[in-house]
Amino acid sequence: MFGSLVIAGSKASPEFAGRLESPNADEYKIDVVRVVGDRLLILRNDDIAEATPQFDRQVRALGIEGQSTIRNLRVGIVGAGGTGSAIVEQLIRLGVGNLVIVDDDLVTPATIARGYGSRRDDIGKTKVELLARLAGQVNIDTQVDSVFGNIQNEMVALRLRHCDVIFCCADSHGARIVLNRMAYTLLCPVIDVAILISSSDKKVTGIDGRVTWLAPGTSCLLCRNRIDAVLANAESLDPLERRRLAGQGYVPEIEDPQPSVVPYTTLMASFAVTELLNRLFGFSSVEPTEVIVRLLDRHISVNRVPARVGCFCDDRAFLGRAKEAPFLGIAWVK
Numbered sequence: 032m033f034g035s036l037v038i039a040g041s042k043a044s045p046e047f048a049g050r051l052e053s054p055n056a057d058e059y060k061i062d063v064v065r066v067v068g069d070r071l072l073i074l075r076n077d078d079i080a081e082a083t084p085q086f087d088r089q090v091r092a093l094g095i096e097g098q099s100t101i102r103n104l105r106v107g108i109v110g111a112g113g114t115g116s117a118i119v120e121q122l123i124r125l126g127v128g129n130l131v132i133v134d135d136d137l138v139t140p141a142t143i144a145r146g147y148g149s150r151r152d153d154i155g156k157t158k159v160e161l162l163a164r165l166a167g168q169v170n171i172d173t174q175v176d177s178v179f180g181n182i183q184n185e186m187v188a189l190r191l192r193h194c195d196v197i198f199c200c201a202d203s204h205g206a207r208i209v210l211n212r213m214a215y216t217l218l219c220p221v222i223d224v225a226i227l228i229s230s231s232d233k234k235v236t237g238i239d240g241r242v243t244w245l246a247p248g249t250s251c252l253l254c255r256n257r258i259d260a261v262l263a264n265a266e267s268l269d270p271l272e273r274r275r276l277a278g279q280g281y282v283p284e285i286e287d288p289q290p291s292v293v294p295y296t297t298l299m300a301s302f303a304v305t306e307l308l309n310r311l312f313g314f315s316s317v318e319p320t321e322v323i324v325r326l327l328d329r330h331i332s333v334n335r336v337p338a339r340v341g342c343f344c345d346d347r348a349f350l351g352r353a354k355e356a357p358f359l360g361i362a363w364v365k
């Protein structure tokens with residue numbers, strides 16, 4: 032496949048024309064160009080459709096072009112728990128056209144306390160099917176690709192290949208290792224969301240949330256010490272094997288489920304979706320790549336840290352190599 036692309040216009044308002052040609056001389060016009068880095072710019076050459084009345088108030092803030100950009104997005108969400116389901120709820124109501132939702136969990140009684148789209152009679156169903164049902168019930172034309180599986184499985188990870196942006200709302204460090212590489216190999220920004228409720232002597236001592244923007248030109252989760260490689264390895268073990276090794280002190284014990292409360296997961300979901308709107312439309316400075324919310328102190332801060340020398344995230348030759356085997360350069364467990 033050969034291609035040509037001409038970019039003109041100004042930095043604030045770029046224009047393009049391009050085409051691809053296959054070896055048997057079939058020609059394809061390039062309709063969309065995605066520019067990733069501190070911003071996520073989606074340039075389109077097709078006509079902008081009028082927004083439907085449901086989005087009237089939103090168009091007053093984002094404009095018809097902005098609404099059209101949202102309508103044409105394909106967004107991945109990994110993890111359909113408290114934070115992930117709240118993000119999906121917001122993306123549906125924003126009018127995002129396509130969602131790919133990945134989760135390998137079933138609804139339990141504890142899901143109902145914070146899972147958007149869930150009801151008491153859903154226990155035993157998959158979380159992804161509830162969110163597909165939610166999109167259908169809201170019925171403003173969001174197509175959902177529900178993927179019941181673990182992101183650490185190559186076939187599951189491949190389902191996210193054509194997303195414009197991915198939200199990481201998974202609990203596990205192993206999932207973060209996969210998505211951390213995806214941001215750079217697929218040239219697809221990942222918005223990583225985490226929340227930690229700390230307690231001591233039955234007293235809450237901290238409620239801390241984090242939203243991190245991962246994209247070419249920014250440092251990855253490893254450079255930021257946001258992934259624990261020992262825990263990621265322990266998570267990948269068979270539960271019996273993990274218990275045996277934990278007994279010998281080789282790996283951490285399996286922890287009880289972490290505390291989680293719906294206003295906090297919903298708040299961090301809103302911070303994460305706000306980050307997407309900011310990167311799409313440049314509403315505020317895009318220089319910081321992480322937002323930290325310390326709820327007990329009612330304090331919000333931002334930061335940007337440099338990549339570590341030698342990390343893949345700082346290696347331009349690593350960017351965009353999604354077609355090379357193995358996918359993402361990971362040794363996948365079969």
Ligand SMILES: [Zn+2]
Binds near residue numbers: 251342345
């Ligand atoms: Zn890095």
